Amino acid sequence: MATIADIFELMRKSPMNDWVGGSDPEAVGGASVQIVQRLTTIHNGASRVLDFGCGIGRGLVALRKMGVAPKEIVGMDIMPPVIDFCNQNIQPNIDNVKFELINDRNDHYDQFISSNNGKSRDELAEQYRSNFHVGYAFSVFTHVTKKDFGGLLKFISAMMAPGGRFVMTCFELNEFSRYMIDHGQSIFPLENRVMQEGGKVMIANDYDPLAFIAFDRELVAQMVSDAGMAITKVEYGCWMGGGIGSSLQDVFVCTKLPDLISRENIKMTALVDRSKMG
């Protein structure tokens, strides 16, 4: 039986670690799940967790290394070789973990997909409808088209339980990031950037458009809302320069709209009654 240390060692030796962004897999996974733990609550033995675009499982193995043991963790990805890696090296060694291959495409990753007999978005949405209390997607929405961004959010939202928290990273175009990019401050090389969709989408270069893609703040908010979720927290990353942010990418917490409770069950907070002040 492989230990968590063994699994990270296999990741280090695998060329697939570079497909999913490179660097030390244990450090990258650890940094990601620290964010998840800070921004969500995962109950051991009770929560069901989705790792969307899991790659070789750096995040979910790091989660277990931290002692987090939810009722279920499901990793989903579109690349058959990474799901094979996870099924061979992670699933037999870590409890309550399973992996799903999604039959989908992505121009940035299609070179690693020769054939795909995975499940469709619709099949998975049906299988996991309202299932997950916590979800996360690290460095996935930094590599998808605008059309996929909206479609994937709807797919994920269908699988989230009401009130569930979905943590995603992306690059947001806003007043600050636009200013910093225009003044050459970003820590990514963006000299050859191309603006699309009337300035609402930015790619770093046009030869591999999904290597780096950023989206306007209002566009992201609209797509999250169209998917039946709401942005309930944002932590900006340091990608645009200026030394702000604790992580590289911007981190969004999207909350699936909760089931409503009746008014009599709401604990009210009284307003200060100024008419009684002397």
Ligand SMILES: C[S@@+](CC[C@H](N)C(=O)[O-])C[C@H]1O[C@@H](n2cnc3c(N)ncnc32)[C@H](O)[C@@H]1O
């Ligand atoms: C940069 S890698 C990050 C992998 C992993 N989240 C990590 O942090 O190690 C992006 C991942 O998103 C996956 N991906 C891209 N498009 C996807 C889609 N439409 N549905 C699910 N996963 C997708 C890729 O196959 C790849 O594994």
